[in-house]
Amino acid sequence: MRNQMADLAELDRRIAALPEFAALSGESRYALRLALEEMISNVIKYGYEDRDVHEIGVDLDFRSDAVRVRLTDDGRAFNPLTEAKKTRTAADLSEQGIGGLGVFLVRQLAGDLKYRREADRNILEFTIGEAGRK
Amino acid sequence: MITVTHRQDCTVMSFSGELNSVTAPEADAAIAAVCKEGCMALIFDFAGLTYLSSAGLRSILIGAKNMRERGGRFAVANAGEKIQRVFQLSGLARHFASFASIEDAEASFTGEEPAR
Numbered sequence: 001m002r003n004q005m006a007d008l009a010e011l012d013r014r015i016a017a018l019p020e021f022a023a024l025s026g027e028s029r030y031a032l033r034l035a036l037e038e039m040i041s042n043v044i045k046y047g048y049e050d051r052d053v054h055e056i057g058v059d060l061d062f063r064s065d066a067v068r069v070r071l072t073d074d075g076r077a078f079n080p081l082t083e084a085k086k087t088r089t090a091a092d093l094s095e096q097g098i099g100g101l102g103v104f105l106v107r108q109l110a111g112d113l114k115y116r117r118e119a120d121r122n123i124l125e126f127t128i129g130e131a132g133r134k
Numbered sequence: 135m136i137t138v139t140h141r142q143d144c145t146v147m148s149f150s151g152e153l154n155s156v157t158a159p160e161a162d163a164a165i166a167a168v169c170k171e172g173c174m175a176l177i178f179d180f181a182g183l184t185y186l187s188s189a190g191l192r193s194i195l196i197g198a199k200n201m202r203e204r205g206g207r208f209a210v211a212n213a214g215e216k217i218q219r220v221f222q223l224s225g226l227a228r229h230f231a232s233f234a235s236i237e238d239a240e241a242s243f244t245g246e247e248p249a250r
C-alpha cells in the first residue's frame with residue numbers, strides 16, 4: 001500500500017473481506033484492525049519528510065490461533081519499543097498528554113513485538129491473538 | 135456520524151459507526167463547536183459506536199480537557215464492551231466517569247463533586 005490514508009481505509013476493507021479474518025475471535029479482529037491502523041497511520045503522518053509516494057509493506061500470516069504481522073516502511077527510523085516509553089497515563093486530566101496513545105495501545109494489544117532497522121527500512125513484527133497475548 | 139442533542143441541562147454528542155483516523159477530524163470539529171457554544175455539561179454517548187482507535191480517543195480527550203478547563207462537566211454513556219476495553223487499555227478510563235444510560239450520566243452532573 002501507499003503512504004496515504006485512503007490506502008489504509010482500503011487495506012482495512014480488504015482484510016475485513018478475508019475468510020481468515022472472519023475466523024478470528026471478535027477480540028482478535030478488533031485488535032488486528034486497531035494495531036494496523038495505529039502503526040500505519042503513524043508512518044503516514046510522521047514517517048516522511050517529503051511529500052512523495054512511498055510503499056508500506058503489510059504482510060499478514062494467519063495461523064490457527066493468531067496473526068503474525070510484519071510492517072515495512074522506508075520512513076525515518078522509529079522504534080516503537082523505545083521511543084514511546086515516555087507515554088504515561090497521568091492521574092490528573094490536566095496533566096494527561098495526548099500523544100503516543102496509538103503506540104501505547106499497540107503495546108498493550110500485541111504480543112512478541114520486534115523492531116529492527118535494516119537497509120534504511122523499519123521492520124516491525126508482532127502477533128495478534130491468543131498466542132500473542134501478553 | 136455525530137448527532138448533537140441539547141437537553142435541558144446538558145448536551146449529548148451521540149457517536150455512531152467508527153471513530154478512527156479517517157473520521158476523527160469530523161469529531162474534533164463537532165466537539166470544538168459544542169465547546170465554543172459554551173456547553174458546561176457534555177455527555178459522550180457511544181451507544182452506536184462500533185470501533186474506536188487512538189485518533190478518536192484523542193478527540194474525546196481534547197474535548198474533555200476543554201470542558202474541564204472551563205469548569206464544565208462531562209461523562210461517557212452507553213459505551214459497549216469493545217469501546218470500554220479501548221478506554222481501559224489506553225489508561226484513559228480513569229479520566230471518564232462511565233454510565234449505562236444518558237439519564238444516569240445526566241444525573242451524575244447534579245452531585246456536588248465534579249465528575250472525575
